[in-house]
Amino acid sequence: MRVLVDADACPVKDEIYKVSARYKVPVVVVSNAIIRIPQSPLIKRQIVSDAFDAADDWIAENASARSVIITADILLADRCLKAGASVIAPNGKPFTMASIGGAIATRAIMADLRAGGDAIGGPPPFSKQDRSRFLSALDETLTRQIRIGRE
Template sequence: MDADSCPVIKEIVEIASKFSIEAVFVASYAHMKNDLQGQNWVFVDSYKEAVDLYLMNHVKKGDFAVTQDIGLASTLIAKGVYTISPRGSLYEENGIQTALELRHISAKARRQGFYGKGPKPFTEKDREKFIKELNMLLSNFKICSRNHN
């Protein structure tokens, strides 16, 4: 999990426990926490892409990842990783290119001095959608893997 500023850590811990999945949280030293909630944490350098690079180098096909970084999500999808945002949106191969293009257009506009409102505040409705979607994703995965054994 890309744990730098992740608003659903507690929920990930609970869901991972429910499905007997090991959750690994990756964060930069700049985001180090005192309460690690008894989970596996990996801390990396604080340079800009350190968390992303760690995740890209350590995930395997079939893993699950939570990130709000569209660029990282596109890389993980290409590696066969199921990727979901903290707001509960599943990143999929057929929609990621559009998301990357929109991100590029927004970045270009910001460089030209146009600043939007930024992302909407994270809401309780976002949290509920994340919980529902991650539970469904892991339930479906569990059923599929059981059928293949």
């Protein structure tokens, strides 16, 4: 089991490192450039090219039923779910096979509105509640993965 992090814009990397240490679960931080990571045998850095979607492609190709993926990218979440992985957004919202279709549809609608010149704004600012919800979701997901691994 391991956690794969879409790290370029991830606001919860420090939380991932702490939870990883508690559960002794390896983490792979995937990015297009060098990102500072703590000195730990559990945390590895995977630098990919700066080609469009290179980090997403690496994560999707390495996702499996024993992976927990951290990403806000809906299309990457869809690819990872199809590979059997568990996927959590940095705000703590889990992506599931039941919810991903609606998320993709909403994303497409918002893209169409933006393309049409509508000023629709962006997501709300990242909050303490988001951070707390993320920690709970990651803890719950890792606990479930560990339990499944023992069965």
